[in-house]
Amino acid sequence: MISKPFSAASARNREPILAALRDLLRGCHTVLEIGSGTGQHAVHFGAAMPHLLWQTSDLAANHASIRAWLDGAALPNVLPPLLLDAGSNDWPAGPFDAVYTANTCHIMAWPEVQSMFRGIGRVLAPGGMLCIYGPFRRDGQFTTPSNAQFDASLRAQAPHMGLRNREDIDALAHAQGLTPVADLALPANNELLAWRRAG
Template sequence: MSKQFSSACERNRQPILDVLKDELAACTRVLEIGSGTGQHAVFFGAQLPQLMWQTSDLAQNHPSIHAWIQEAGLPNVLPPIVLDMTDAAWPSERFDAVFTANTCHIMAWPQVEALFAGAAHILPPGGKLCVYGPFNYAGKFTSPGNAQFDASLRAQAPHMGIRDIEAMQSLAYAQGFVMQADHAMPANNRLLVWQRI
């Protein structure tokens, strides 16, 4: 079956929604980078009907996203576009916000750099960049579980790993973003919110 299921998406969707309700209250168009299975898109789309939610991912992940969107039948969740951070052809239209979950520790660092550069390109001043996932502080893991997760990532591929918040901050600042919030989330995750200046 093309429709995939992520238990992590199921667990974290409500805590993320609780933050996005406030952070995206003034937004109307959101680009999700790395829509994965498509679960987040249809859940957030149903709960935030004022938002047009544009899904995106690598082409091989599109069948599952299409399946979730088709089943949900929501007019405000748009079919996925191909967006690959190794060779990103960014959409020409502008968005009020960019959201991504659990991507920065999977991508190589140059891809994370491309994500921030692309977000800066498509967001107007005041636009928001919301990034969910685990992060280190001062080079230290926030929990033993995160240390184990980082080790498992690096065993899969050397370019993977939990990122340092300080490196993310420097990258954001270089692209014209200022941090608005650092939300503590369940399971030792964070939801970081930057605003384009």
């Protein structure tokens, strides 16, 4: 049996994110999660929101962990992971009522973030919702000293990583026909940003 990798951060942030998603995804039925990571969010949200068909996805290296969490939970509405490199042009056909991604924008290189939004634009249904969780800068400034320290630690690991400007992310969403509907402050200096596509 494959052991289930455990993310303490995912365990800490799952309830505040869930509280926000319950409202934002109320009218949705199908969700594509980009970068499912360990799989913890997928099983927690899938169990709490059984009306959603939750499609996991990630790079191949994370599929064993995701499958281990999915096998343990045995939820009929949470689907095995698709192979998805957000920086590529090879995306599932969709359409999906919603797209959710957590802690991905500051890990990927900026061209990959741009490519991810183009992919989202292709698979998100009319009236669909995009929800992005993570830390961001505002007007090029860090909102807290801890976020500045986190950004420095990311850039020390790899120069392409780092916190993104909220305004730049919003511009990418706008280019795909998305209008902002929520900007929620969550614990540990993170945010949940949401946009809706016109129906």
